[in-house]
Amino acid sequence: MSIQTLVEKIKEKGNPTVAGLDARLEYIPQHIAGRNMMLHGETLRAAAESMVAFNCGLIDALCDIVPAVKPQAAYYELLGSYGAMALKETIDYAHAKGMYVIGDIKRNDIGATATAYAEAYLGKTRVGDTEIAPYGCDSVTVNGYLGTDGVEPFLKECRERDKGLFLLVKTSNPSSGELQNRDMEGKPLYARMAEMVAKWGEGLDTPCGYNQVGAVVGATWPEEQKIIRGLLPRSYFLVPGYGAQGATAKDIANAFNDDGLGAIVNSSRGIMCAWKKTGRNGEDYKEAARAEAIRMRDEIVAAIR
Ligand SMILES: O=C(O)c1cc(=O)[nH]c(=O)n1[C@@H]1O[C@H](COP(=O)(O)O)[C@@H](O)[C@H]1O
Numbered sequence: 496m497s498i499q500t501l502v503e504k505i506k507e508k509g510n511p512t513v514a515g516l517d518a519r520l521e522y523i524p525q526h527i528a529g530r531n532m533m534l535h536g537e538t539l540r541a542a543a544e545s546m547v548a549f550n551c552g553l554i555d556a557l558c559d560i561v562p563a564v565k566p567q568a569a570y571y572e573l574l575g576s577y578g579a580m581a582l583k584e585t586i587d588y589a590h591a592k593g594m595y596v597i598g599d600i601k602r603n604d605i606g607a608t609a610t611a612y613a614e615a616y617l618g619k620t621r622v623g624d625t626e627i628a629p630y631g632c633d634s635v636t637v638n639g640y641l642g643t644d645g646v647e648p649f650l651k652e653c654r655e656r657d658k659g660l661f662l663l664v665k666t667s668n669p670s671s672g673e674l675q676n677r678d679m680e681g682k683p684l685y686a687r688m689a690e691m692v693a694k695w696g697e698g699l700d701t702p703c704g705y706n707q708v709g710a711v712v713g714a715t716w717p718e719e720q721k722i723i724r725g726l727l728p729r730s731y732f733l734v735p736g737y738g739a740q741g742a743t744a745k746d747i748a749n750a751f752n753d754d755g756l757g758a759i760v761n762s763s764r765g766i767m768c769a770w771k772k773t774g775r776n777g778e779d780y781k782e783a784a785r786a787e788a789i790r791m792r793d794e795i796v797a798a799i800r
Contacts, residue, residue: 496595496633496634496657496658496659497633497657497658497659497701497707498634498659498701498703498705498706498707498709498731499701499702499703499705500595500633501562501563501595501633501634501659501731501759502701502703502705502731502756503703504562504563504593504594504595505562505563505756505759506756507562508559508560508561508562509792509796510560510561510562510792510796511751511755511756511758511759511760511795511796511799512561512562512759512760512761512762512788512791512792512795513561513562513563513564513565513597513733513759513760513761513762514553514557514561514563514564514565514761514762514763514766514767514784514788515564515565515566515567515599515735515761515762515763515764515766515767516550516553516564516565516566516567516570516585516763516767517566517567517569517570517599517763517764517767518546518549518550518570518767519570519573520542520545520546522549522764522767522768523545523546523549523777524549524770524776524777524778524780525776525777526776526777526778527545527548527549527552527777528541528542528545531544531545531548532545539574539575539576539577539578540577542574542577543574543577543578543580543581544577544581546570546571546574546578546581546585547581547584547585547588549767549780550566550581550585550588551585551588552780552781553766553767553780553781553784554585554588554589554592554594555592555781556781556782556784556785556788557594557766557784557785557788558589558592558593558594560785560788560789560792561594561788561792562594562595562759563594563595563596563597563759564585564589564594564595564596564597565596565597565598565599565733565761565763566582566585566586566596566598566599567599567763568582568598568599568600568601571585582630583629583630586598586630586631586632587631590631595633595634596631596632596633596634597632597633597634597635597636597661597733598616598617598630598632598634598635598636599635599636600612600616600632600635600636600637601636601637601638601663602616602635602637602638603637603638603639603640603641603645603646604641604645605641605644605645606644606645606647606648609641609644609645609646609647609648609649610648610651612648612649613635613648613649613651613652614629614648614652615629615630616629616630616632616635617631617632617634617635617649617652617656617658618652618655618656618658632658633658633659634658634659634660634661634709635649635658635660635661636660636661636662636663636711636733637649637660637661637662637663638662638663639662639663639688639691639692639695640663640688643691643695646660646662646695650695650699650708653699653707653708654698654699657707658707659707659708659709659731660695660707660708660709661709661710661711661731661732661733662688662691662692662695662708662709662710662711663688663710663711664685664688664689664692664710664711664712664723664727665685665711665712665713665716665719665720665723666711666713667713667714667715667716667735667736667740667742668713668715669715671713671716675688676719683719685719685723686722686723686726689710689723689726689727690726692708692709692710692727692730693726693727693730695708696708696729696730700729704729705729705730705731705756705757706729706730706731708730709730709731709732709733710723710727710730710731710732710733711732711733711734711735712732712733712734712750712758713734713735713736713742714734714735714736714737714740714742714746714747714750714760715736715740715741715742715746716736717746717747717748717749718749720732720734720747720749720750721749724749724750724751724752724757728752728757730757731757731758731759732750732757732758732759733758733759733761734747734750734758734759734760734761735760735761735763736761737760737761737762737765737791737795738762738763738764738765738766738791739762739763739764739765743794744794744795744797744798745798747760747795747798747799748798748799751799755799755800760791760795762787762788762791765787765791766784766787766788766791767784769783769784769786769787770783770784
Protein backbone atom coordinates (compact mmCIF):
# COMPACT_ATOMS: atom_id res chain seq x y z
CA MET A 496 0.00 0.00 0.00
CA SER A 497 1.41 3.34 -0.99
CA ILE A 498 1.61 6.64 0.88
CA GLN A 499 -1.50 7.57 -1.12
CA THR A 500 -3.41 4.83 0.73
CA LEU A 501 -2.15 6.16 4.05
CA VAL A 502 -3.34 9.65 3.11
CA GLU A 503 -6.75 8.28 2.12
CA LYS A 504 -7.08 6.45 5.46
CA ILE A 505 -6.04 9.59 7.37
CA LYS A 506 -8.66 11.65 5.52
CA GLU A 507 -11.38 9.02 5.91
CA LYS A 508 -10.86 8.83 9.69
CA GLY A 509 -10.07 12.53 10.13
CA ASN A 510 -7.13 11.37 12.20
CA PRO A 511 -3.45 12.11 11.44
CA THR A 512 -2.08 9.76 14.11
CA VAL A 513 -0.51 6.32 14.29
CA ALA A 514 -0.52 3.92 17.23
CA GLY A 515 2.87 2.41 18.04
CA LEU A 516 2.80 -1.29 18.94
CA ASP A 517 5.98 -1.50 21.03
CA ALA A 518 4.87 -3.82 23.84
CA ARG A 519 7.16 -4.97 26.62
CA LEU A 520 5.81 -7.54 29.03
CA GLU A 521 5.36 -4.87 31.72
CA TYR A 522 2.99 -2.96 29.41
CA ILE A 523 0.73 -5.99 29.05
CA PRO A 524 -2.04 -6.43 31.64
CA GLN A 525 -1.70 -9.34 34.04
CA HIS A 526 -4.89 -11.05 32.88
CA ILE A 527 -3.23 -11.59 29.48
CA ALA A 528 0.38 -12.23 30.52
CA GLY A 529 -0.59 -14.40 33.54
CA ARG A 530 -2.77 -16.66 31.40
CA ASN A 531 0.01 -17.24 28.88
CA MET A 532 2.59 -17.92 31.59
CA MET A 533 0.24 -20.47 33.12
CA LEU A 534 0.00 -22.20 29.76
CA HIS A 535 3.63 -21.95 28.63
CA GLY A 536 5.68 -21.13 31.76
CA GLU A 537 8.01 -18.13 32.03
CA THR A 538 9.15 -18.48 28.41
CA LEU A 539 9.65 -16.34 25.33
CA ARG A 540 6.66 -18.12 23.85
CA ALA A 541 4.44 -16.93 26.71
CA ALA A 542 5.72 -13.37 26.27
CA ALA A 543 5.21 -13.44 22.48
CA GLU A 544 1.70 -14.88 22.72
CA SER A 545 0.84 -12.24 25.30
CA MET A 546 2.11 -9.58 22.94
CA VAL A 547 0.00 -10.85 20.04
CA ALA A 548 -3.13 -11.02 22.23
CA PHE A 549 -2.46 -7.49 23.54
CA ASN A 550 -1.76 -6.11 20.06
CA CYS A 551 -4.88 -7.70 18.59
CA GLY A 552 -6.96 -6.23 21.42
CA LEU A 553 -5.48 -2.79 20.76
CA ILE A 554 -6.08 -3.12 17.03
CA ASP A 555 -9.72 -4.13 17.68
CA ALA A 556 -10.13 -1.09 19.92
CA LEU A 557 -8.53 1.35 17.47
CA CYS A 558 -9.11 0.17 13.91
CA ASP A 559 -12.23 2.23 13.23
CA ILE A 560 -10.69 5.50 14.45
CA VAL A 561 -6.90 5.25 13.88
CA PRO A 562 -5.56 4.81 10.33
CA ALA A 563 -2.24 3.08 11.01
CA VAL A 564 -0.10 1.09 13.41
CA LYS A 565 3.68 1.17 13.79
CA PRO A 566 5.23 -1.96 15.28
CA GLN A 567 8.86 -1.33 16.33
CA ALA A 568 11.02 -4.33 15.38
CA ALA A 569 13.22 -4.16 18.50
CA TYR A 570 10.41 -5.23 20.83
CA TYR A 571 9.77 -8.31 18.67
CA GLU A 572 13.49 -9.16 18.28
CA LEU A 573 13.61 -9.15 22.08
CA LEU A 574 11.51 -12.32 22.01
CA GLY A 575 13.69 -14.25 19.54
CA SER A 576 12.05 -16.50 16.98
CA TYR A 577 8.69 -16.23 18.79
CA GLY A 578 8.95 -12.46 18.43
CA ALA A 579 9.39 -12.77 14.66
CA MET A 580 6.15 -14.73 14.51
CA ALA A 581 4.45 -12.21 16.79
CA LEU A 582 5.45 -9.39 14.44
CA LYS A 583 4.09 -11.19 11.39
CA GLU A 584 0.83 -12.06 13.19
CA THR A 585 0.45 -8.45 14.32
CA ILE A 586 1.00 -7.10 10.79
CA ASP A 587 -1.46 -9.58 9.28
CA TYR A 588 -4.10 -8.79 11.92
CA ALA A 589 -3.74 -5.03 11.39
CA HIS A 590 -4.14 -5.53 7.64
CA ALA A 591 -7.19 -7.73 8.15
CA LYS A 592 -8.71 -4.86 10.15
CA GLY A 593 -7.98 -2.37 7.37
CA MET A 594 -5.05 -0.56 8.99
CA TYR A 595 -1.93 0.73 7.24
CA VAL A 596 1.29 -0.77 8.68
CA ILE A 597 4.48 1.22 9.13
CA GLY A 598 7.29 -1.21 10.02
CA ASP A 599 9.62 0.72 12.31
CA ILE A 600 12.88 -1.06 11.46
CA LYS A 601 15.30 1.89 10.99
CA ARG A 602 17.53 -0.36 8.88
CA ASN A 603 20.34 0.16 6.50
CA ASP A 604 23.57 -1.49 5.42
CA ILE A 605 25.68 -1.96 2.31
CA GLY A 606 23.56 -2.43 -0.81
CA ALA A 607 23.53 -6.24 -0.79
CA THR A 608 22.41 -6.45 2.83
CA ALA A 609 20.00 -3.53 2.50
CA THR A 610 18.41 -5.54 -0.32
CA ALA A 611 17.76 -8.37 2.12
CA TYR A 612 16.18 -5.95 4.62
CA ALA A 613 14.03 -4.34 1.92
CA GLU A 614 12.86 -7.73 0.62
CA ALA A 615 12.21 -8.98 4.17
CA TYR A 616 10.04 -6.09 5.29
CA LEU A 617 8.54 -4.65 2.08
CA GLY A 618 9.11 -7.18 -0.66
CA LYS A 619 9.32 -10.91 -1.16
CA THR A 620 11.86 -13.68 -0.78
CA ARG A 621 12.12 -16.53 -3.27
CA VAL A 622 11.89 -20.13 -2.09
CA GLY A 623 12.24 -22.36 -5.16
CA ASP A 624 9.64 -21.05 -7.62
CA THR A 625 7.56 -19.43 -4.92
CA GLU A 626 7.76 -15.81 -3.81
CA ILE A 627 6.75 -15.14 -0.21
CA ALA A 628 6.39 -11.81 1.63
CA PRO A 629 8.07 -12.47 5.01
CA TYR A 630 6.43 -9.49 6.73
CA GLY A 631 4.58 -7.43 4.11
CA CYS A 632 4.73 -3.96 5.70
CA ASP A 633 3.26 -1.05 3.72
CA SER A 634 6.19 1.22 4.53
CA VAL A 635 9.28 1.15 6.74
CA THR A 636 11.56 3.57 8.53
CA VAL A 637 15.05 3.69 6.97
CA ASN A 638 18.34 5.15 8.14
CA GLY A 639 19.71 6.91 5.07
CA TYR A 640 22.97 7.99 6.65
CA LEU A 641 24.83 5.16 4.84
CA GLY A 642 24.10 6.92 1.54
CA THR A 643 22.38 6.16 -1.74
CA ASP A 644 23.49 2.56 -2.33
CA GLY A 645 21.99 1.54 1.01
CA VAL A 646 18.69 3.29 0.26
CA GLU A 647 18.31 2.14 -3.36
CA PRO A 648 17.01 -1.39 -2.48
CA PHE A 649 14.19 0.22 -0.49
CA LEU A 650 13.44 2.64 -3.36
CA LYS A 651 13.18 -0.39 -5.67
CA GLU A 652 10.36 -1.75 -3.49
CA CYS A 653 8.63 1.66 -3.70
CA ARG A 654 8.86 1.61 -7.50
CA GLU A 655 7.93 -2.03 -8.02
CA ARG A 656 5.46 -2.70 -5.21
CA ASP A 657 4.01 0.71 -4.45
CA LYS A 658 5.56 0.86 -0.96
CA GLY A 659 6.50 3.89 1.15
CA LEU A 660 9.55 4.93 3.18
CA PHE A 661 10.24 7.25 6.10
CA LEU A 662 13.90 8.32 6.13
CA LEU A 663 15.39 9.47 9.43
CA VAL A 664 16.01 13.21 9.03
CA LYS A 665 15.78 14.71 12.55
CA THR A 666 15.15 12.14 15.27
CA SER A 667 13.22 12.91 18.44
CA ASN A 668 15.82 11.82 21.02
CA PRO A 669 17.65 14.37 23.23
CA SER A 670 21.09 13.63 21.70
CA SER A 671 19.95 13.86 18.08
CA GLY A 672 21.62 17.24 17.65
CA GLU A 673 25.11 15.89 18.43
CA LEU A 674 25.48 14.94 14.78
CA GLN A 675 22.22 15.85 13.04
CA ASN A 676 22.51 19.58 13.84
CA ARG A 677 26.23 19.80 13.04
CA ASP A 678 27.13 22.18 10.25
CA MET A 679 27.77 20.61 6.91
CA GLU A 680 28.98 23.15 4.36
CA GLY A 681 26.71 25.92 5.65
CA LYS A 682 23.65 23.88 6.59
CA PRO A 683 22.83 21.47 9.42
CA LEU A 684 23.33 17.82 8.55
CA TYR A 685 19.58 17.14 8.90
CA ALA A 686 18.92 19.72 6.16
CA ARG A 687 21.45 17.93 3.93
CA MET A 688 19.61 14.69 4.67
CA ALA A 689 16.33 16.39 3.74
CA GLU A 690 17.91 17.32 0.39
CA MET A 691 18.89 13.68 -0.10
CA VAL A 692 15.32 12.61 0.72
CA ALA A 693 14.01 14.98 -1.98
CA LYS A 694 16.47 13.47 -4.46
CA TRP A 695 15.60 9.89 -3.53
CA GLY A 696 11.91 10.67 -4.01
CA GLU A 697 12.32 11.86 -7.60
CA GLY A 698 9.83 10.03 -9.85
CA LEU A 699 7.94 8.66 -6.84
CA ASP A 700 5.12 11.19 -6.50
CA THR A 701 1.67 9.67 -5.99
CA PRO A 702 -1.57 11.05 -7.48
CA CYS A 703 -2.54 12.67 -4.16
CA GLY A 704 0.51 14.91 -4.46
CA TYR A 705 2.57 13.32 -1.71
CA ASN A 706 5.73 11.35 -2.42
CA GLN A 707 6.44 7.72 -1.52
CA VAL A 708 9.61 8.83 0.24
CA GLY A 709 8.80 10.51 3.55
CA ALA A 710 10.82 11.70 6.51
CA VAL A 711 11.02 11.03 10.24
CA VAL A 712 10.97 14.35 12.07
CA GLY A 713 10.72 14.38 15.87
CA ALA A 714 7.79 16.06 17.60
CA THR A 715 10.34 17.31 20.12
CA TRP A 716 11.93 19.72 17.58
CA PRO A 717 9.31 22.27 16.37
CA GLU A 718 11.88 24.69 14.88
CA GLU A 719 13.56 21.98 12.85
CA GLN A 720 10.12 20.74 11.73
CA LYS A 721 9.46 24.14 10.18
CA ILE A 722 12.76 24.15 8.30
CA ILE A 723 12.37 20.57 7.07
CA ARG A 724 8.73 21.21 6.04
CA GLY A 725 10.04 24.01 3.86
CA LEU A 726 12.64 21.74 2.29
CA LEU A 727 10.27 18.80 1.73
CA PRO A 728 6.79 20.20 0.95
CA ARG A 729 5.54 16.99 -0.71
CA SER A 730 6.99 14.43 1.72
CA TYR A 731 4.91 12.82 4.42
CA PHE A 732 6.43 13.19 7.89
CA LEU A 733 6.33 10.50 10.55
CA VAL A 734 6.41 12.49 13.79
CA PRO A 735 7.35 10.51 16.93
CA GLY A 736 7.93 11.98 20.38
CA TYR A 737 4.36 12.99 21.27
CA GLY A 738 3.24 11.86 24.75
CA ALA A 739 5.80 9.72 26.58
CA GLN A 740 8.76 11.75 25.25
CA GLY A 741 7.18 15.01 26.32
CA ALA A 742 6.02 16.69 23.10
CA THR A 743 2.45 18.03 23.04
CA ALA A 744 0.03 19.02 20.30
CA LYS A 745 1.42 22.57 20.12
CA ASP A 746 4.83 21.11 19.22
CA ILE A 747 3.70 19.30 16.08
CA ALA A 748 1.84 21.95 14.09
CA ASN A 749 4.92 22.91 12.05
CA ALA A 750 5.14 19.38 10.66
CA PHE A 751 1.85 19.83 8.79
CA ASN A 752 1.09 21.60 5.52
CA ASP A 753 -1.66 24.21 5.22
CA ASP A 754 -3.99 21.52 3.81
CA GLY A 755 -3.93 19.84 7.25
CA LEU A 756 -2.05 16.91 5.74
CA GLY A 757 1.63 16.04 5.40
CA ALA A 758 2.30 14.43 8.79
CA ILE A 759 1.27 11.53 10.96
CA VAL A 760 1.99 11.75 14.67
CA ASN A 761 2.96 8.61 16.60
CA SER A 762 2.22 7.65 20.17
CA SER A 763 3.29 4.24 21.48
CA ARG A 764 3.51 4.11 25.31
CA GLY A 765 0.88 6.85 25.62
CA ILE A 766 -1.72 4.56 24.01
CA MET A 767 -0.43 1.12 25.04
CA CYS A 768 -0.06 2.05 28.72
CA ALA A 769 -3.15 4.29 29.04
CA TRP A 770 -4.71 1.55 31.21
CA LYS A 771 -2.09 2.15 33.91
CA LYS A 772 -3.79 5.45 34.76
CA THR A 773 -7.32 4.12 35.28
CA GLY A 774 -6.63 1.96 38.34
CA ARG A 775 -8.47 -1.07 36.96
CA ASN A 776 -5.50 -3.41 36.62
CA GLY A 777 -5.63 -3.45 32.83
CA GLU A 778 -9.03 -5.15 32.52
CA ASP A 779 -10.04 -1.98 30.63
CA TYR A 780 -6.89 -1.67 28.46
CA LYS A 781 -8.85 -1.52 25.20
CA GLU A 782 -11.21 1.20 26.42
CA ALA A 783 -8.30 3.14 27.93
CA ALA A 784 -6.30 2.95 24.68
CA ARG A 785 -9.29 4.07 22.64
CA ALA A 786 -10.01 6.98 24.97
CA GLU A 787 -6.38 8.12 24.76
CA ALA A 788 -6.34 7.75 20.95
CA ILE A 789 -9.49 9.91 20.72
CA ARG A 790 -8.06 12.50 23.11
CA MET A 791 -4.82 12.63 21.09
CA ARG A 792 -6.69 12.88 17.77
CA ASP A 793 -8.89 15.73 18.99
CA GLU A 794 -5.96 17.61 20.50
CA ILE A 795 -3.87 17.31 17.33
CA VAL A 796 -6.70 18.14 14.95
CA ALA A 797 -7.45 21.27 17.01
CA ALA A 798 -3.76 22.26 17.02
CA ILE A 799 -3.38 22.08 13.22
CA ARG A 800 -6.70 23.72 12.38
O1 LIG B 1 11.21 6.05 13.64
C1 LIG B 1 10.56 6.21 14.67
O2 LIG B 1 9.40 5.87 14.76
C2 LIG B 1 11.18 6.98 15.77
C3 LIG B 1 12.07 7.96 15.41
C4 LIG B 1 12.46 8.91 16.34
O3 LIG B 1 13.16 9.87 16.04
N1 LIG B 1 12.02 8.79 17.63
C5 LIG B 1 11.20 7.76 18.03
O4 LIG B 1 10.80 7.74 19.19
N2 LIG B 1 10.83 6.80 17.12
C6 LIG B 1 10.02 5.63 17.54
O5 LIG B 1 8.73 6.09 17.92
C7 LIG B 1 8.26 5.37 19.07
C8 LIG B 1 8.07 6.34 20.22
O6 LIG B 1 7.49 5.68 21.30
P1 LIG B 1 6.82 6.48 22.53
O7 LIG B 1 7.83 7.43 23.01
O8 LIG B 1 6.50 5.38 23.49
O9 LIG B 1 5.59 7.15 21.98
C9 LIG B 1 9.30 4.27 19.32
O10 LIG B 1 8.91 3.14 18.58
C10 LIG B 1 10.56 4.84 18.74
O11 LIG B 1 11.45 3.82 18.31
